[in-house]
Amino acid sequence: MPHPYIPNDHEETIREIMKSIGIKDVEELYSDVPYKIRLKRRMKLPDPHSEMEAKREIERMLRRNSTVKELISFLGAGVWNHYVPAVIDEIVSRGEFLTSYTPYQAEISQGMLQALFEYQSMICELLEMDVANCSMYDWSSSLGEAARMAVRVTGRREIIIPHYISPERLAVLKAYSEPAGIRILEVKQKISDGQIDLEDLKCKVSDKTAAVYVENPSYLGFIIEDVKDISEIIHDADGLFIVGVDPSSLGVLKPPGDYGADIVVGEGQPLGNYMSMGGSLLGIFACRSESRLIRQMPGRIVGMTRTKDGRSRAFCLALQTREQHIRRHRATSNICTNASMTALRAAVYMALLGPEGFKELSEIILSKTYYMIKRLSRIDGVKTPIFKSAHFKEFTVNYDQTSRSVDYVNRELLKNGILGGKPLNSEFPELGETSLFCVTELTSLEEMDRLLSVLEDVLGG
Amino acid sequence: MGEFRQARWVEPLVFEISRESKRGHRFPRMNGLLKAALREALKDMPENLRREKRIDLPCLSEVDVVRHFTRLSQMSFGVDTGLYPLGSCTMKYNPKVNDAVASSDSIRYIHPYQPEETVQGILEIMYTLSSWFAEITGMSKFSLQPSAGAQGELTGALIIRAYHKRNGEGDVRDEIIVPDSAHGTNPASAAMAGFKVIVVPSDMNGCVDIEALKEAVSSRTAGLMLTNPNTLGIFEERILEISEIIHDAGGLLYYDGANINAILGKVRPGDMGFDIVHLNLHKTFSTPHGGGGPGSGPVGVKEHLKDFLPVPLVDFDGERYYLNYDVPYSIGRVRAFYGCVDVLLKAFMYILIMGAEGLEKASEISVLNANFLARKLSEIRGFSLPYGKDKPRKHEFVLSCSDLKHETGVTARNVSKRLLDYGIHAPTIYFPLIVKEALMIEPTESESIESLKEFVNVFAEISNEAYMKPELVLDAPHNTSVSLVDEAAASHPKTMCLSWRMYKSKLLSGERVKG
Ligand SMILES: Cc1ncc(COP(=O)(O)O)c(C=O)c1O
Numbered sequence: 007m008p009h010p011y012i013p014n015d016h017e018e019t020i021r022e023i024m025k026s027i028g029i030k031d032v033e034e035l036y037s038d039v040p041y042k043i044r045l046k047r048r049m050k051l052p053d054p055h056s057e058m059e060a061k062r063e064i065e066r067m068l069r070r071n072s073t074v075k076e077l078i079s080f081l082g083a084g085v086w087n088h089y090v091p092a093v094i095d096e097i098v099s100r101g102e103f104l105t106s107y108t109p110y111q112a113e114i115s116q117g118m119l120q121a122l123f124e125y126q127s128m129i130c131e132l133l134e135m136d137v138a139n140c141s142m143y144d145w146s147s148s149l150g151e152a153a154r155m156a157v158r159v160t161g162r163r164e165i166i167i168p169h170y171i172s173p174e175r176l177a178v179l180k181a182y183s184e185p186a187g188i189r190i191l192e193v194k195q196k197i198s199d200g201q202i203d204l205e206d207l208k209c210k211v212s213d214k215t216a217a218v219y220v221e222n223p224s225y226l227g228f229i230i231e232d233v234k235d236i237s238e239i240i241h242d243a244d245g246l247f248i249v250g251v252d253p254s255s256l257g258v259l260k261p262p263g264d265y266g267a268d269i270v271v272g273e274g275q276p277l278g279n280y281m282s283m284g285g286s287l288l289g290i291f292a293c294r295s296e297s298r299l300i301r302q303m304p305g306r307i308v309g310m311t312r313t314k315d316g317r318s319r320a321f322c323l324a325l326q327t328r329e330q331h332i333r334r335h336r337a338t339s340n341i342c343t344n345a346s347m348t349a350l351r352a353a354v355y356m357a358l359l360g361p362e363g364f365k366e367l368s369e370i371i372l373s374k375t376y377y378m379i380k381r382l383s384r385i386d387g388v389k390t391p392i393f394k395s396a397h398f399k400e401f402t403v404n405y406d407q408t409s410r411s412v413d414y415v416n417r418e419l420l421k422n423g424i425l426g427g428k429p430l431n432s433e434f435p436e437l438g439e440t441s442l443f444c445v446t447e448l449t450s451l452e453e454m455d456r457l458l459s460v461l462e463d464v465l466g467g
Numbered sequence: 468m469g470e471f472r473q474a475r476w477v478e479p480l481v482f483e484i485s486r487e488s489k490r491g492h493r494f495p496r497m498n499g500l501l502k503a504a505l506r507e508a509l510k511d512m513p514e515n516l517r518r519e520k521r522i523d524l525p526c527l528s529e530v531d532v533v534r535h536f537t538r539l540s541q542m543s544f545g546v547d548t549g550l551y552p553l554g555s556c557t558m559k560y561n562p563k564v565n566d567a568v569a570s571s572d573s574i575r576y577i578h579p580y581q582p583e584e585t586v587q588g589i590l591e592i593m594y595t596l597s598s599w600f601a602e603i604t605g606m607s608k609f610s611l612q613p614s615a616g617a618q619g620e621l622t623g624a625l626i627i628r629a630y631h632k633r634n635g636e637g638d639v640r641d642e643i644i645v646p647d648s649a650h651g652t653n654p655a656s657a658a659m660a661g662f663k664v665i666v667v668p669s670d671m672n673g674c675v676d677i678e679a680l681k682e683a684v685s686s687r688t689a690g691l692m693l694t695n696p697n698t699l700g701i702f703e704e705r706i707l708e709i710s711e712i713i714h715d716a717g718g719l720l721y722y723d724g725a726n727i728n729a730i731l732g733k734v735r736p737g738d739m740g741f742d743i744v745h746l747n748l749h750k751t752f753s754t755p756h757g758g759g760g761p762g763s764g765p766v767g768v769k770e771h772l773k774d775f776l777p778v779p780l781v782d783f784d785g786e787r788y789y790l791n792y793d794v795p796y797s798i799g800r801v802r803a804f805y806g807c808v809d810v811l812l813k814a815f816m817y818i819l820i821m822g823a824e825g826l827e828k829a830s831e832i833s834v835l836n837a838n839f840l841a842r843k844l845s846e847i848r849g850f851s852l853p854y855g856k857d858k859p860r861k862h863e864f865v866l867s868c869s870d871l872k873h874e875t876g877v878t879a880r881n882v883s884k885r886l887l888d889y890g891i892h893a894p895t896i897y898f899p900l901i902v903k904e905a906l907m908i909e910p911t912e913s914e915s916i917e918s919l920k921e922f923v924n925v926f927a928e929i930s931n932e933a934y935m936k937p938e939l940v941l942d943a944p945h946n947t948s949v950s951l952v953d954e955a956a957a958s959h960p961k962t963m964c965l966s967w968r969m970y971k972s973k974l975l976s977g978e979r980v981k982g
Contacts, residue, residue: 013915054822070588073576101547117542127967185661284579284804309957340655347757
């Protein structure tokens with residue numbers, strides 16, 4: 007029986023093709039493969055399945071997962087459970103988008119190119135930056151690329167990062183930096199409020215500093231306040247200021263372009279993308295409109311232009327001479343396939359929300375953050391947040407005064423169908439028995455109440 | 468002229484159809500408790516960190532948004548629309564059931580930091596998939612972390628670096644060898660991992676020049692990056708010799724798996740002598756390219772390199788699946804979390820449906836289809852098939868229209884644009900760099916004999932046009948949403964316009980703008 011995906015999988019057709027190329031056996035096409043290395047057995051893989059069987063099989067396996075629809079989740083720390091409007095799934099399932107390649111052939115890919123140009127443009131508005139590329143793999147690889155870019159732009163080799171940063175992001179930054187001979191220095195953050203220790207920063211910034219990197223909101227949810235000072239300190243030393251953002255905060259928080267950021271990176275997953283166990287993410291990457299920066303940008307960039315006859319507006323990939331297919335080992339990055347589909351999702355998301363929707367989103371998240379902190383801190387022995395600063399979406403919850411460990415609390419919560427915050431005790435031992443909680447617009451008051459009552463039981467018992 | 472007509476909406480930018488009064492999405496209203504909390508929060512928020520200016524995003528209704536993006540989709544072209552013979556990219560059919568499964572709640576609504584006991588299903592799938600990849604490639608262990616082929620290459624190059632460092636040769640082994648026919652990501656990835664790139668030429672058959680390779684290796688050789696079949700679609704017959712030369716010199720062999728669609732079940736990179744492999748799931752394993760990602764580029768290694776893989780690995784202790792962070796010489800990480808899990812799920816479905824038999828069949832037919840086209844197209848006036856005269860091609864081949872160019876002025880770019888007029892996506896052009904006026908064609912197993920014949924007819928027609936009325940080809944395309952795009956202007960500092968905000972500021976300053 008011919009395979010549904012392989013139209014020519016039929017004896018007669020195969021014979022016809024073989025005849026026209028003058029062979030008698032398909033094996034002749036592999037005659038140049040030395041016999042010694044040929045696989046002389048069938049691969050040990052499952053037998054072929056019909057669509058129905060395969061679907062049943064995989065659904066059986068997937069049933070062994072519990073999702074945040076069944077459990078109440080307070081997990082964030084890099085991927086967050088946000089609402090995805092139905093329009094987005096509909097648009098990205100269109101085969102013309104979904105099954106296309108990178109739009110090298112501009113004339114037949116205007117739709118995808120325009121959509122990506124709109125993604126870039128809307129991201130720029132959100133960040134108050136001038137230029138964005140049309141996606142990186144995720145926040146952490148964006149950060150790795152930003153560090154390398156800062157080094158190319160400044161000719162210096164030190165990057166200063168905050169102490170409180172996601173260990174995953176840090177690991178990626180290190181992997182991307184080490185081969186380029188980049189030295190990563192850490193600036194102290196005050197244990198009282200998490201703010202960057204400006205004196206320490208001044209000591210560390212020098213004529214070797216390529217860039218200072220801060221995140222706002224920080225990994226642990228608090229807002230970094232002295233961004234203007236930080237920007238001044240690094241710019242006075244002729245280095246670059248790199249800022250990492252969670253875009254869902256930008257309806258209320260000042261955009262990094264307003265406080266001097268030269269390069270902005272971030273995770274675009276909150277913009278219309280599912281968590282999918284940390285699967286398909288979206289690395290945001292933007293910079294100022296300075297040619298020394300733009301020429302060093304990694305990744306694909308779509309530009310607006312016109313047709314050669316001048317008659318209509320058109321779009322195409324721009325500045326390709328930075329890229330690997332032209333510049334090869336001198337390219338600004340090796341990136342080829344990027345994350346267009348998650349960027350398209352983000353474009354549709356931003357177009358749907360508009361300025362008011364975005365403000366509402368950030369305000370709802372902010373209000374829930376404060377509501378939750380207030381309620382939680384009423385529980386005996388619970389300290390939240392550890393850092394006395396403004397917070398957005400995420401915050402630390404410490405159990406030191408309760409004689410319970412984070413692991414114990416989380417186990418008990420799970421027995422009650424609740425996913426507690428991400429444990430931080432191994433990442434930042436100085437914080438004690440602490441976890442990182444997250445609320446989004448999807449976290450309901452009922453779910454928060456449920457957490458509170460279970461937590462009171464767990465800690466009281 | 469062809470019968471194809473692409474949609475030609477005059478679709479303004481989202482910013483240009485914005486009307487202040489419109490809303491595209493509404494969130495639930497805040498109740499009194501939340502409003503009070505918000506007031507408090509805003510009081511707590513330092514004044515200088517509040518967003519003052521409204522975000523300059525467009526205001527559209529939901530209806531506007533749906534129409535806008537639907538129209539844009541109609542001005543795009545995918546495998547679902549028609550023949551997409553883009554060489555090196557393996558634009559095969561993307562089975563719909565895979566997308567259906569990957570969009571189920573039981574994958575979308577999983578958080579990566581959930582306790583392992585709540586994600587046993589997906590961990591089992593990932594573990595099983597890694598072991599399938601190991602079997603398909605002849606490797607010992609796979610990491611599913613890399614986000615795409617190029618990130619797989621970077622991972623592999625970092626492993627090579629870590630391996631030599633571990634052997635006390637980190638400082639001396641600083642060169643990676645790549646053939647001149649290699650994909651651009653190979654040298655770019657090697658350079659990102661801190662290596663000097665040494666290019667070796669191809670021989671008359673388009674394969675690695677063995678003598679040149681022997682000369683290129685030295686005590687500084689860290690490794691070689693190679694794809695086999697190579698980018699000409701020709702199998703590197705002397706692969707065992709190549710492997711020996713590199714290994715004898717103390718280097719490692721890296722396999723760029725972009726072309727593995729040709730050889731599934733026939734020959735495995737592990738058996739060719741490769742130490743490290745990446746696979747592009749968005750090529751051979753049928754996951755959609757999505758207009759440029761997200762893809763997935765798992766990396767596999769032989770036994771002696773498994774302690775260098777990125778963390779975490781997905782492992783099984785006989786009872787439960789778990790994330791293993793205990794990898795002694797791990798290169799660390801190249802991205803957050805565990806890989807493009809949703810893409811992995813699609814590849815899993817694909818292998819399950821195809822089975823060993825189906826995968827091998829896919830390879831055979833992709834090779835048959837390519838050889839059919841290679842034969843027929845190279846017979847057409849103006850086209851030729853350089854390199855490897857009597858060698859069979861594998862899943863793809865590279866045609867040259869050098870003759871056509873000399874005789875008519877019509878270039879590979881012109882031919883590719885003219886193909887668009889017939890509703891056929893262009894091949895990859897001007898790659899590999901060793902072929903003049905290159906048209907790199909990969910039909911995949913997804914094309915029927917009818918569509919292959921149609922493709923041949925179109926090529927013959929374009930050849931005729933080139934000789935009879937070349938303007939038609941030189942001015943192509945005519946039937947796409949727009950005519951020939953001024954790409955140079957898009958990159959010229961004077962006319963460059965990379966965002967709406969750049970466009971507006973250039974307009975204001977009275978500069979010349981395109982758009
Ligand atoms: C031969 C070859 N190597 C590597 C790559 C890079 O893969 P990716 O685009 O997934 O990063 C490609 C993709 O175009 C390719 O064709």
